[in-house]
Amino acid sequence: MKRHYDVAQEELSFYGNEGTSLQNILAVLIGPKANASITGQLASLGINSLADLSxxxxxxxxxxxxxxxxxxxxxxxxxxxxRKFKKDEEYIVRSPEDAAKYFNDLEGLQQEHFEAIFLNTKNVVIGRKNVFKGSLNASIVHPRETFKEAIRLSAASIIVAHNHPSGNATPSREDIEVTKRLKEVGQVTGIELLDHVIIGTSGKFISLKEKGYV
Structure with missing residues (x-):
């Protein structure tokens, strides 16, 4: 009887990445000791949950x-x-909806991810950075980490975003505090904070600019 790993390799060779099941891709990554029961458990978690595992x-x-x-x-x-690199190819942000669409890969993640995108004078995305992963806290998300990359890229402005694993995009007190701190630093550095977008589920989001906090 063929090993799970061997069967997975054959499927990958014949059908390519798109035609190979997630379970078998995991088997190839794990190697000859791959166990079908374990790869099945992992695959059943779904892409978002699996990608979030340490x-x-x-x-x-x-x-x-x-x-x-x-x-x-x-x-x-x-x-x-x-995926991020492909998004960066002449992506122009003209509205909160554009920003939310850019950050839609944060939807469904099991942990909060706080990220920033950097824009030129024409509002074209020229870079992206993961600033923090975990529960959002004003004392942890330090403006220095956000604006250091903006300065390096000579960005004209930035937009930050983070997801709420609960799916409820309503801003918390911490979300508002972080936004105010980033706005103040942006005013000092001359790199404007355009928005802070909170990503929920099912395409729902909240723009703190629209709420009057930016």
Missing amino acids: VEELKKYQGIGEVPAKRIVSAFGLANQI
């Missing part, structure tokens, strides 16, 4: 050691970077 969380699954766990995390990291 190396330590993956190692809790039987048969997944340090190296396979890092391969999986790296694969999702690479896919995310490619």
Whole structure:
């Protein structure tokens, strides 16, 4: 009987990435010791939940050691970077809706991700940075980390965004405090904070600019 890994490799070779199941892609990443029961459990989590797992969380699954766990995390990291790079190709932000659409990959993540995009004088996206991952806290999301990249890129303005894993995009007190701090720093540096967008679920979002906080 063929190993799960061998079957997965054959499927990948024959059908390519798009035609290979998530379970079998995981088997290829894990290697010869891949267990069909474990890859099935992981695949059943869905892409968003699986992409959010850390190396330590993956190692809790039987048969997944340090190296396979890092391969999986790296694969999702690479896919995310490619997706962001494609978005950056002459993407112009003209409205909160445009900003929310740009950050739609944050929807459904199990942890909060606080990110920033940097724009030129024509509002074209020239870069993106993950500033923080975890529960949003005004003392943790330091403006220095956000504006350092903006200065390096000679950005004219920035837009920040983060997701609410609960799906409810209503801004919290911390969200408002972070926004005010970033706005103040933007005024000092001359790099304007255009908006802070909170991503919920089902395409729902809230613009703190529209709420009068920016």
